[in-house]
Amino acid sequence: MTWEVVLGCVVIIIARIGDVSLGSMRTVAVVSGHRGLAWIFGLIEMIIWVYAVSAVVANIRTEPAYGVAFAVGAATGSYVGVTLQRWLTFGEQVVRIFTRRGEELFEHLKCQGFGVTHFQGTGRDGPVSMLFVQVRRSRTARVVSAARAFDSSCFYTIDDIRVANAAGSGASPSGPAAPAEVACASPPCVTEESAPIAPGEGCTHENRSMT
Template identity: 50%
Template sequence: MDFGVLATCLLIIIARIGDVSLGTMRTIMVVQGRRWISWGLGFFEVLIWLYAVSSVMRNLEHPIYALCYAFGFATGNYVGLTVERWLSLGDQAVRIFTRKGPAMAGFLRENQFGVTEFDGRGRDGPVHHLFIQARRRGIARLVNLARQIDPECFYVVEDVRSASTAYANGSSREPTGWRAIIKKK
């Protein structure tokens, strides 16, 4: 295999990793309602994709390019999801169902989480339903704290597209730095 073919393979892989990663981020921004960022990411995603697909289509005599295209696509999905997890953009709502509601709510409040409490009835009798909105980045900590009080609590985590107010110490503080730019819709 000559150097030109190898270089083109590498460029196709890098281009596909780039455009698929941008596509993953664009999809997340669309779901979160961030129109202008979605527009910009989509613009660059398609520019990169056009380069990659045209490199394959112009050189059909080299089937290795199609394999590189597929490899770049698969790797781009992995990279895009890894970047998305690393950035942890947005808020999430956590619903915790427990028999130790007052103790857990107090403990979570001591740890800077805003908690709303509800009484409910489960299959085996009365339960407490706790509702917490928090930054995605803090959800693992929140769940670990809840499990310290009740290791058998049941919880559900949901994405928050929008909320009426920015309440709670652990959620929706005004972003700073580059996050302030991303937060604008």
């Protein structure tokens, strides 16, 4: 293997790392609704990809090492792309936190300056609280750190948000909203001291949303 081939392999690996990483960032931009960034990432990604593929196809029979370099670059690019996604600051995310210390954690996050929506529910082992926190991607780690520091046993999930403030709603999931009484749906509710209650007659769930 000559130095020219080695240099060609290095260039192909770097090119593939670049275009696969850009592909990951383009996906984030698309999901977040940033059309301009998605267009730019896609354009650069395809330019790099075309030249990398053409270099491999033109020499694959005489230099099989180019094919290996192509695969190594693609695999490494996937790793780098996932890492870069964690550093991207554009777009919004929603953090769902499940805890048995809902009231305390609700107040704690509110005092930290986060908009929080608190729901009461029932899990496998009894009552459980679910907190929704909508934040910029750059602040997601702060929410998780604050929640875990307060309740190390809490469980959380993180999702990207493509659209917030649906038409006519006037409020985001973590924005201010008046307390609402939501009637139970079927099947009928059953209490310990009474017979089944018809839907909407007595069993209600209270949702609170505060910032």
